[in-house]
Amino acid sequence: MAQVIVVTSGKGGVGKTTSSAAFATGLAQSGKKTVVIDFDVGLRNLDLIMGVERRVVFDIVNVISGEARLNQALIRDKRVDTLSILPASQTRDKDALTKEGVAQIIDELSQEFDYIVCDSPAGIEKGALLALYFADQAIVVTNPEVSSVRDSDRILGVLQSKSRRAEEKKDPVKEHLLVTRYAPERVEKGEMLKLEDIREILAIPLLGVIPESESVLKASNTGSPVILDDVSNAGQAYKDAVARFLGEDRPHRFIEPEKRGFLSRLFGGRAA
Amino acid sequence: MSWLDVFRGKSKPPPSAGAAKERLQIVLAHERISRTGDDFLPRLQKELIQVVARYVAIDPKAVNISLDRGGDMSTLAIEVELPAPEKPKPGAAAAKPDELGKPADSKAEAGQKAS
Numbered sequence: 001m002a003q004v005i006v007v008t009s010g011k012g013g014v015g016k017t018t019s020s021a022a023f024a025t026g027l028a029q030s031g032k033k034t035v036v037i038d039f040d041v042g043l044r045n046l047d048l049i050m051g052v053e054r055r056v057v058f059d060i061v062n063v064i065s066g067e068a069r070l071n072q073a074l075i076r077d078k079r080v081d082t083l084s085i086l087p088a089s090q091t092r093d094k095d096a097l098t099k100e101g102v103a104q105i106i107d108e109l110s111q112e113f114d115y116i117v118c119d120s121p122a123g124i125e126k127g128a129l130l131a132l133y134f135a136d137q138a139i140v141v142t143n144p145e146v147s148s149v150r151d152s153d154r155i156l157g158v159l160q161s162k163s164r165r166a167e168e169k170k171d172p173v174k175e176h177l178l179v180t181r182y183a184p185e186r187v188e189k190g191e192m193l194k195l196e197d198i199r200e201i202l203a204i205p206l207l208g209v210i211p212e213s214e215s216v217l218k219a220s221n222t223g224s225p226v227i228l229d230d231v232s233n234a235g236q237a238y239k240d241a242v243a244r245f246l247g248e249d250r251p252h253r254f255i256e257p258e259k260r261g262f263l264s265r266l267f268g269g270r271a272a
Numbered sequence: 273m274s275w276l277d278v279f280r281g282k283s284k285p286p287p288s289a290g291a292a293k294e295r296l297q298i299v300l301a302h303e304r305i306s307r308t309g310d311d312f313l314p315r316l317q318k319e320l321i322q323v324v325a326r327y328v329a330i331d332p333k334a335v336n337i338s339l340d341r342g343g344d345m346s347t348l349a350i351e352v353e354l355p356a357p358e359k360p361k362p363g364a365a366a367a368k369p370d371e372l373g374k375p376a377d378s379k380a381e382a383g384q385k386a387s
Contacts, residue, residue: 146292153300157307190287197293201300 002110005117006135006173008159010151012122014143015180018216019238020119021049022227023139026242028083029227032114035074037086037105039131040121041097044088050077051223052085061089064101070108079228084113097130106134124158133164137174139207143181144193152177152202176207178241183212184257195255208241210234211254320350328354 007020017038024036038046041061047053052075058068063086070086077083086105089096109116120131132138138159142152159173160166166173179198186192199206215232219225227242229235233254240250317337324330334353 146296149296150299150303153303157304187289190289193289193292193296197289201293201296 002106002113002116003136004106004110004134005115005137005139006120006132007117007139007141008120008128008132008155009141009148010122010124010128010155011143011148014141014148015210015216016122016141017045017049017119018220018226019139019141019178019180019210020117021046021225022235022238023242023245024115024117025050025077025080025083025225026227026238027115027117027245028077028080030242030246031082032246033082033112034115034117035084035086035109035113036117036119037131038088038119039097039127040119041088041127042090042093043121044090046085046119047075047087048223049220050085050225052077052087053223056087059087059089060105061096063105064096064098070105079224095126097127099130099133102130103134124155128155129158129162132159132173133162135159135163135173136165137176139176139178140202140204141178141180142198142202144179144183144187144195144198146193149193149198149201156202156204175204176245177202177204178207178210180210181212182209182255184255188257206252207244208237209252209255210237210241324352330354 005023007016007023009016017040020036024034028034036046036050037060038044039060040046044059047056055075058073060073062068063070063073073086075085075087077085086109106116118131118135121127132155140152140155142148156175159175163173165171177199179195182195183192187194195206195209211233213226213232213234215229215234216226219229219232219235226232226235227238230239237254240253243250317335320337321330321332321335324335325332330352336349336351338349
């Protein structure tokens with residue numbers, strides 16, 4: 001049986017799709033058969049972040065409505081052969097997703113894959129509820145910023161009451177905190193919420209901290225998940241997070257300001 | 273901060289992260305209470321109906337309970353629609369049907385200080 005992982009946050013723009021793409025790619029790189037599903041019907045973007053936008057023929061709504069078979073809609077990644085992408089529909093309305101339809105897709109994918117990563121849309125409406133409903137584990141993506149932390153808290157409440165595991169009174173969905181866009185220099189200056197503060201407030205286990213990084217924009221520009229950029233801090237931080245998810249014990253990196261050289265400290269400017 | 277900043281005339285702004293944490297803790301404390309608080313309302317409603325129904329015949333669907341939180345006050349509002357008193361002369365056929373079916377409104381409100 002596959003493990004279903006939802007990547008969620010409540011708030012938009014915090015890095016759900018970036019994290020879904022990176023995480024799914026990382027799991028696949030570790031040899032796990034992985035499929036990543038875009039649940040953002042009407043506003044699909046996972047295809048762009050994964051760089052497969054020109055290979056989309058059928059989407060999840062086509063499969064649910066019976067216009068295409070699941071295998072026709074799945075896109076095999078060309079970089080990592082254990083990775084597949086199931087795109088969202090761009091044109092159809094949100095009601096096109098049904099619980100029964102999604103259940104059937106997850107069931108079918110469970111036969112073939114080890115991990116099913118569900119990229120949730122923002123909000124707590126139908127698409128987001130469906131993305132988390134079947135989850136066994138949840139990666140809650142949070143920025144060090146008040147509205148994001150508040151929405152993450154809210155989505156944790158939803159996970160604990162509206163997921164299938166909650167409804168069927170099974171073991172609760174396993175929650176992981178993934179802090180993204182973390183800027184240690186700003187934390188040091190007291191301008192940004194500390195990692196410890198976020199952990200204290202949300203009180204769920206920390207999976208990883210992704211530093212604010214220019215490489216994330218570069219990765220989305222080129223349609224290559226940032227985890228494939230193994231020289232970048234963000235890419236390495238995602239790699240660590242995936243390894244931790246798979247049970248490895250790795251220390252958290254990039255949570256302290258980088259040591260800067262004498263000259264750069266003297267003349268200011270950003271650390272490289 | 274670079275020593276050049278001294279000449280740029282930058283003054284250090286007060287750190288704001290502490291305020292962020294404090295505000296979050298307060299707002300989340302409130303939201304978490306109301307999230308779990310929702311659970312007891314259906315039970316409260318059911319039990320209240322049982323008590324009221326012991327004394328008057330009421331329609332369980334005509335009961336409305338709401339809990340509002342604002343500032344340091346919580347308001348529990350319970351609204352029970354009581355049926356119209358029985359007609360003195362049950363045999364009288366002259367009464368119009370819409371007069372018969374109309375219930376009288378009765379409203380009870382209780383205010384309670386939040387802890």
